Amino acid sequence: MTHLDLLVHPVRSRIIGALAGRTLTTRDLARALPDVPVPTLYRQVRILDEAGVIVRTGEKKVRGGMERSYTLAEGGGTIDGDMPFSADQRVGMLANFCNVAVHAYRTYTESGGQEMAWAQMRSLYLTEAEAETLRQSLRDLFAPYQSNGPGDDRKRRIVAVMDQPDFEPTPEEEP
Template identity: 35%
Template structure:
């Protein structure tokens, strides 16, 4: 199975997101983080991701006679390379968008189900905006956003920090009102 097929699956994408914070996790911890996914499915998908090299074993410990593995995401492997992205079919893009949307919805529902969830106090945002951009301006804006995200990407856990999921979705709108 290639990286594209691995990452365009909603459960595997959620596992990748759960490990993207940098802290290694066991399959049991991943199952707890994905309570709506059957434990056997989490184990199967972790196995597929590890076999493909997207996850690596960061540590092994013997717990009650069983070897417990802590998995770490290999960020450099857990991405769709430019060449593969350029060769994606329209259906691949539909699948990818659906998987990404499913992950986002599942993560948001999990947040809302936590005790004490307070979207206003937690600065939760879900806004859309339309920008009129030339191809060069779009490339420049994407570059600027990447720089902003890169400056914070290596932040680790700390007493005064909590993790935030941030998603960007960019695509041309329907073209209504385009200049002639």
């Protein structure tokens, strides 16, 4: 299994998203992903653990079994954007990204959450250099908040930003 296949998977990618920036037990993961059957969840956690994408941070005995805690390994959920990907792989990565965000919001609303998701889409004309400057500006904007932990009236939020080229049809030449 390639690293891309490992990460771009409907359940494994949601586990990675749930563990980003925090430690959860397998029971916590089951509550965070209520639509995933428990045996499937445990199998996918094991695959991610064996691949080094997530790391076990603790273990305690609970009702005759062992309950493990996991967190995302350093760089564990990262896909190297410089690698060559086919059109299908690129579309699959984007669809997977959107799937993770939608499932997370669905779980939030189905658990009684009332806050609306905020989303905006803008079309910008940018050179490659300007697009990279924009991406770096966004990384810089998020940086001061990355180390915030729970507490102080904070709640975990998913902030998803996407940058993609848009299709520009060219005028057809008349015969």
